[in-house]
Amino acid sequence: MSTVSPIARPSSGPRVFLDYDQAGLDAAYDQAVWAPAMADIRERLAATSEAVRTRLGAPKRYAYGLAPMEGLDVFAARRPNAPVFIHIHGGGWLRGVAKDFAFAAEMFVEAGVAFVVPDFAPVSEFGGELAPMVAQVRRAVAWVYRNAAAFGGDASRLYLGGHSSGAHLAAMALMCDWESNGIPASFIKGGLLISGLYDLKPARLASAFTYVKFTDASEAGLSPQRHVARLSAPLAVLAGSKDSPEFIRQARDFAAAAKAAGKTAKLIEAPGYNHFEMSESLGNPYGPGGRAALALMGLK
Secondary structure, X not given: OOOOOOOXXXXXXXXXXXXXXXXXXXXXXXXXHHOOOHHHHHHHHHHHHHHHHHHHOOOEEEEOOOOOOOEEEEXXXXXXXXXXXXXXXXXXXXXXXXXXXXHHHHHHHHOOOEEEEEOOOOHHHHOOOOHHHHHHHHHHHXXXXXXXXXXXXXXXXXXEEEEOHHHHHHHHHHOOOHHHHOOOOOOEXXXXXXXXXXXXXXXXXXXHHOOOOOXXXXXXXXXXXXXXXXXXXXXXXXXXXXXXXXXXXXXXXXXXXXHHOOOOEEEEEEOOOOHHHHHHHHHOOOOHHHHXXXXXXXXX
């Protein structure tokens, strides 16, 4: 049940979710409606990522699994025993590669933090199933914990973040039963979730995600908001005021659910930022994403 009133367009047809008719719900999950310049922003982020690689040098590439996509880019800090920030990129569970998210690396490296971006296979390679993607991201996070020393990282100061569908995948990693994998339950020291999806029911109903194979079991098991009792790390949950209305509601409801479960969750709503600008802000120490990341790590 939603804990806040939905931000919706007036309904003219039968309601399918909260106060949305089908057209309204589809529009609320269509980023082109809310961020018409999204292609320009993606192009800018790819160019910025290339410029960052020119300044910092190419990242080290490590394999965390056997599949071709199971690798991660590491921008090491300039000092040993550095904290580590892992960023899970977005793209609707379908698009995106690690190299195009290097744009944020420079801010972290300048702050003395190792920055890690994993690659993982798109949901289309798993027949629309999200569970294998969740498993890949969890394997990547586990690899970083076990091998942080290989790139000068401090495994006792590991932080995890993500944007959009990457925030969903990061949230699922934050809620993993790590002890069953031989890893301490509280090894992740903080989570930064930007413009994410935390309850899959509306995504299941929206036309934007018809390529995802949702079932009752996957909706229940892979909706982070329904498993907040498993959280052991403090969270910063972000959304932009110009994000799509469902992403704003999702952030509010998830932060409220975490707090209701007795967890530490700070909700940050950034005025004037759309969905893709929220992603870009992770690379700016004065933007909402970068500032929240540094604060989460005690560096601001």
